[in-house]
Structure formats: structure tokens, C-alpha cells
Amino acid sequence: MSASPHKTSLSNQTGLSNKSAWLLSWQGVTFFILLLTLYRILAITQGHVSLFYDEAYYYHWSLDPDWGYYSKPPMVAWIITMTTSLFSDNDFAVKLGAPILYGLTAGVVYRIGKHLWNPQAAACSALVFCAAPLVGFNSLFITTDAPLLFFWALATWLFIIALQTQSWKNWLLVGVAVGLGMMSKYTMALLPIGLFLYMGASKQYRPLLLTLKPWSAAVVAGLIFALNIYWNYQHNFVTLNHTSEISQLDKKLFNPDKLAEFILSQLIVFGPIWSYFLIRQWMSKEARAAITQSGILLATFLPLFLIICTQALLSRAFINWAAPCLIAASLWTGFYLSRQPRRKLIIGLIIQLGFISTFYHWPIILESAGIERTRKVDPFQRTQGWSELATQLKPVLMASPNALITSPSRKLLAYISFYAEPGQLRVARWNPDQNNIRDYYDLLFNLRNYAHQNQQAFILINETPLDSNLLSRFQQCGSEQHYTETVFRDLSREIYLYECTGFKGYINEGP
Incomplete structure (x- = not known):
């Protein structure tokens, strides 16, 4: 670990200016x-x-x-x-x-x-x-x-x-x-x-x-x-x-x-x-x-x-x-x-x-140059719009403070929970396969933990409409609510929301 014999001093460097020195x-x-x-x-x-x-x-x-x-x-x-x-x-x-x-x-x-x-x-x-x-x-x-x-x-x-x-x-x-x-x-x-x-x-x-x-x-x-x-x-x-x-x-x-x-x-x-x-x-x-x-x-x-x-x-x-x-x-x-x-x-x-x-600063550069930001030219497009979309959902979450935010999507649970309720975590991850745990939410907060609790309320969210088979696993579900946030001309964030109560269990686990 001895020093290299090739040590040099600043004074020996070719073309060395005072600033670079x-x-x-x-x-x-x-x-x-x-x-x-x-x-x-x-x-x-x-x-x-x-x-x-x-x-x-x-x-x-x-x-x-x-x-x-x-x-x-x-x-x-x-x-x-x-x-x-x-x-x-x-x-x-x-x-x-x-x-x-x-x-x-x-x-x-x-x-x-x-x-x-x-x-x-x-x-x-x-x-x-x-x-x-x-x-x-x-x-x-x-x-x-x-x-x-x-x-x-x-x-x-x-x-x-x-x-x-x-x-x-x-x-x-x-x-x-x-x-x-x-x-x-x-x-x-x-x-x-x-x-x-x-x-x-x-x-x-x-x-x-x-x-x-x-x-x-x-x-x-x-x-x-x-x-x-x-x-x-x-x-x-x-x-x-x-x-x-x-x-x-x-x-x-x-x-x-x-x-x-x-x-x-x-x-x-x-x-x-x-x-x-x-x-x-x-x-x-x-x-x-x-x-x-x-x-x-x-x-x-x-x-x-x-x-x-x-x-x-x-x-x-x-x-x-x-x-x-x-x-x-x-x-x-x-x-x-x-x-x-x-x-x-x-x-x-x-x-x-x-x-x-x-x-x-690419988005700022685009706007300064009069170039429209689109999903094809903006490298930050994957992170845009989620905060605004979560803000739209806040009234629903505030109206049901004991309801669990439920989704098959880790991304939605992360984004909506963080931006709508920073400092809190009230989630229930939808994943019927207990042999294939997908993430932290699934490990500790899987929806099956709340099966047969008839008074427990849930706020189901997804980026596409949920099919009737999934919704049928709840005792009662309200009508579909649709929220959208336009990010760019060619990019929108969407959430379909359902207010439900009484999870019956997954199809292969419940009555």
C-alpha cells in the first residue's frame, strides 16, 4: 500500500493555470x-x-x-x-x-x-x-x-x-x-x-x-x-x-x-x-x-x-x-x-x-424554448401527476378515516398514500396468492388479514375499472367513481375508486 513512485507536484503539470491548481x-x-x-x-x-x-x-x-x-x-x-x-x-x-x-x-x-x-x-x-x-x-x-x-x-x-x-x-x-x-x-x-x-x-x-x-x-x-x-x-x-x-x-x-x-x-x-x-x-x-x-x-x-x-x-x-x-x-x-x-x-x-x-432542468429548458412537454420528450413523465391525482382523492379519504386504501397495485398504494396522507399508512394490499408475496404491503398488510370483518370499510383504487368478480368479494360496494389528472396532452393519470365494506375473503379462501 505504499505510495506510487509516479507522484507529481502541481508545478510540474503542463499548462496548469492558477484556477485549476x-x-x-x-x-x-x-x-x-x-x-x-x-x-x-x-x-x-x-x-x-x-x-x-x-x-x-x-x-x-x-x-x-x-x-x-x-x-x-x-x-x-x-x-x-x-x-x-x-x-x-x-x-x-x-x-x-x-x-x-x-x-x-x-x-x-x-x-x-x-x-x-x-x-x-x-x-x-x-x-x-x-x-x-x-x-x-x-x-x-x-x-x-x-x-x-x-x-x-x-x-x-x-x-x-x-x-x-x-x-x-x-x-x-x-x-x-x-x-x-x-x-x-x-x-x-x-x-x-x-x-x-x-x-x-x-x-x-x-x-x-x-x-x-x-x-x-x-x-x-x-x-x-x-x-x-x-x-x-x-x-x-x-x-x-x-x-x-x-x-x-x-x-x-x-x-x-x-x-x-x-x-x-x-x-x-x-x-x-x-x-x-x-x-x-x-x-x-x-x-x-x-x-x-x-x-x-x-x-x-x-x-x-x-x-x-x-x-x-x-x-x-x-x-x-x-x-x-x-x-x-x-x-x-x-x-x-x-x-x-x-x-x-x-x-x-x-x-x-x-x-x-x-x-x-430539461422540462424547464423545453418550456423556455416553447416546446410542448409530452411523455415522449420529458424524462420525468413517469413521476408526474400523482400528487395532483392524490389531492383529488383526499375528500373521499377524509370522509372515511377508518377505511383502508386497497389496491392490487404497489405503485398506487405508494403514491396515493404518500401524497394524500403523508405520515400515515392505512393500506390493504390485494393479492390472493399467499405463496407469492409481492411487496412490503403484501407482507404485512394483505387484504386477507381483514376478511370477515363486516364493518371494515375499504377504498378500492385501480388504474382501470375493476371487474365484477373482484368487487363481488365484498359485502357491499358503491358505484364506480372516476378521477383523472391531465399531465400532458398525451398523458393522463386515472383512478377508478370504489367504496366497499365487508371483505368476504379471496375466492379460494372465503365463502
Whole structure:
């Protein structure tokens, strides 16, 4: 873990201006990260940046802090609990953790680069990370990737320090960081695998495997993660069933086209400019020589990347499944750019941040240009109109405060419950198949829990009219009510609502 022999000073950089020299100082890069984070916080206050339904769904998790939830560990819900406790139950507060966590991760990337190489490479790496499209896009939406990337970077940094200092405190902190990462997303399990492989492959650090320190870190991580395992035990390991389902390994098991698509997508989410420099860096003999001295980055990159590529080849892989690979990629690219004329870094930042900023404000740009917003040209169209539609339903919900909002749709339960009644959750999920639990609502609030309670009222909602067979499972249902909200000329949100009482049970479960 020794520093690279290729360290350089600012004075040796070709064409280095005073401004770019200041940007690559620790004061400059800190100011840049803080300013960019503030800008991204302000971006989520824009009217068109509303909640994606997964965010509203995670918000409902946060109303009941627990050690686990249907499909994910609890960290994202805990973060939303903290931010909404401070800033109330609204879109801004739900999303706030995302830009803050990505800003903190950029700071940790800087610390890793400084330990591996030098302050200039560290600064370039942090800037590269900030300007990756995936980071920019995800800064508008709170997902499990935000805490995952933070704890992935933090555990990597602490691991480097622990190797250098051999301090019990630092090894135990590695365990805490890995454990909290596991409580963020199960992908984190691949990081300690890579770290142990790194120690095993290193003559210098292999003897550590015969000591208690790295194993104590593993025990600490395991004890933290055991809380989520216990939760899964209490709920019949529903999370494992969900993970197995989305992997789709029961389908066609050889898809080279999916693999190629996945690899291309990784170049896109890292950004075309950074991807070009990353490829150039691997073609540079000098840069490769420095990279081999920081094999720790290979250990944090390869296991995850190879496993997700294998998953893509066998069935499919979502574009964000290899998101932590951005950390090593940013560091490699940052090292390469630290040895290049500064204009390459500056031009790359301008292009990539310009692209991200254009995405942030695209609806405003369209309106300013006199171009009509439609579902085909507005990338935010999937999140639009739900707040207004929920407002239309408020009088019905207020008139029946004891009625349960019921739907076969997770999306509707998330959106309508959040926007109509923030801070509350009174839902009953329609799903007759008790062997195929679909989501958090289904796990804890399935409609069958209220069967044969003749006085219990329900407000059924759906995006299309419900058929008579479904409505017949209630003792009584009022006439159909239709609500619509026009978003664009070619996009409307619709809800069909029925006020019912007395659920008889599902067809195969009730009389």
C-alpha cells in the first residue's frame, strides 16, 4: 500500500493555470464537492422532480423502523426516517439523503486516492466521481445505491488505513463499515470477499490472515448484519425469495447480447468522456505500472464486476447492479488525468456535468424554448401527476378515516398514500396468492388479514375499472367513481375508486 513512485507536484503539470491548481488543492476540491452537493440539493426542490414510486414505497418503510424490509436491508428507510424527521414528510425530505451521501462518498474517494497516490490524483478522482452520470442521476432519487457506495468507499479507505497502521481500532472500524454496507444492500457482501482475496494474494499481507484482526473485523460485520438475518428468519426469508426471483436464473441461461448490453451500459453510466480516459489509462504502460501497485482497487472491482457480468450473461443484470465499480473506475481515471494536461479534466467536467445539469432542468429548458412537454420528450413523465391525482382523492379519504386504501397495485398504494396522507399508512394490499408475496404491503398488510370483518370499510383504487368478480368479494360496494389528472396532452393519470365494506375473503379462501 505504499505510495506510487509516479507522484507529481502541481508545478510540474503542463499548462496548469492558477484556477485549476486551486481546484486540485484539498480546499478547492472540498469547495467544489460542497457547491455541487448544494446545487443538487436545490435541484430536488424543482416542481418536476417528484417522487418515483419506489421512493414513496421506501418512505412507508421508514414509518416503522425495523431491521429489514421485504426486498432490501433497512438502511435506506433509516436514512429517510432521519431526513423526514428533520424536514417533515415531503418530496424534498425523502430525497435529501441521496445528494448528501454522494457528496460524502466523493470526499472518501479523495481520501483513498491520497493514500494510494498523491493529492492531485485524489482530487481528480473525486471530481471524476462527482461527474459520473449515474451519480448525477441518482442524486435526485433516494435508493439503496446511495448508502451502498458510501459504505463501500468508506470500508475500502479504512481497510487501507488498517493495513498501514495494524491498529485494532481501524480493523474494527472496517467491520462496522462493512456491516453498515450490508445493511444498505446485499451487494456489499462482495467487497469483503475481494479484500480477503487481496490479502491472500499479497506476500506482504498474507500473514495477516493468521492473525485475529481481519477476522475480528469480519465478526463485527457479521454481528451487525445478523440483525437483518434475524428479521429475514422471522419473515420466512422473504428477501432471498425476492432476490432469486429478480435474478431470473430459471430462464434462458446464455444471453451474450444481454452481457454486451450491460457492459455498454456501464460505459454510459460512467460517462463517455470518463470511459474514454479509463480505456486510455489501461492502454498506458506507465499508468498500468502505477495501478498494479494499488491492487486493492482490483480487489474492490473485479469480484463484483465479474459476478454481475456472469449474471448478465446467464439471464439479466440491471444497470445499477455494479454501481460500486464506479469507485475504482473513478480512482483509476483520476490517476490518469492527474498526469495529463489539466484541460482534459476541465473539458471532461464541463461536458459531463453539463449533460447532467441539462437532464436536471430539461422540462424547464423545453418550456423556455416553447416546446410542448409530452411523455415522449420529458424524462420525468413517469413521476408526474400523482400528487395532483392524490389531492383529488383526499375528500373521499377524509370522509372515511377508518377505511383502508386497497389496491392490487404497489405503485398506487405508494403514491396515493404518500401524497394524500403523508405520515400515515392505512393500506390493504390485494393479492390472493399467499405463496407469492409481492411487496412490503403484501407482507404485512394483505387484504386477507381483514376478511370477515363486516364493518371494515375499504377504498378500492385501480388504474382501470375493476371487474365484477373482484368487487363481488365484498359485502357491499358503491358505484364506480372516476378521477383523472391531465399531465400532458398525451398523458393522463386515472383512478377508478370504489367504496366497499365487508371483505368476504379471496375466492379460494372465503365463502
